Amino acid sequence: MEDRIHALVREKLLVATGRVFIRADYVSAIGYAKLRMALEDAGVLGEATSPQDGTLCARCGETRGAHKEAACTFAPLRYVSLASEAGKTTYNAAENSQGHLIRYLIETEKRGA
Numbered sequence: 001m002e003d004r005i006h007a008l009v010r011e012k013l014l015v016a017t018g019r020v021f022i023r024a025d026y027v028s029a030i031g032y033a034k035l036r037m038a039l040e041d042a043g044v045l046g047e048a049t050s051p052q053d054g055t056l057c058a059r060c061g062e063t064r065g066a067h068k069e070a071a072c073t074f075a076p077l078r079y080v081s082l083a084s085e086a087g088k089t090t091y092n093a094a095e096n097s098q099g100h101l102i103r104y105l106i107e108t109e110k111r112g113a
Contacts (some may be wrong), residue, residue, distance in 0.1 A: 009038040014056070019091060019099040022106045032108040036079070039104065044077045047087050047102070051076040058100045079104035 013020060024035050036046070043056035043063060053065030056077040060067070067074050080087030080102050091102045 005034050005038045006041065009035075009042050009044075013039070013104065014042055014044075014061075016103075017099070019096065019102075020104050022104055024106060024108050032081070032106060035106065039079050044079055044104065047078060047080045047084060049078075058098075058103055075100045078102045079106055081105075082107040 013022070022035070024032050040046070043054050045051065045055055051064050051074070053063060055064045056062070057064065057067055057072065058075040058077040059072040062068070062071075064074060064076070078101070080091060082088060082105060087102060088105070090096060091105045093101070096102060
C-alpha cells in the first residue's frame, strides 16, 4: 500500500511543470528524509547523484532507460535542499526557469526536538 508522501509525489509533484518550491517540516511524518526517499523512489535525483535507467527526464518525463534522444536531450529530474548554496544558485538561475536543471527546492523547518 502506498503511503501519503509517495502519493503526494506521484499525484502532485511529478505532474508539476517549471520550478517547484516545497516546504516540509523536519520532524513531522512528512519530513525531509521521507520526502527525499519518495522523490528518489519515483526517479528524481539529488543534486549530485548520477542518473540511472529509472531516472526521469526533466524535459519529457520518460525514464532514462526508455528515453529517445530524438525527442529531447536527456536532463535528469533533480531536487535540492534550500541549505545548499550551489543548489539555490542553480535553482534560481535564468537557464533553470523551466526546472530542467533543478525542479524541486525543498525547505525544511526544524520543529521540536
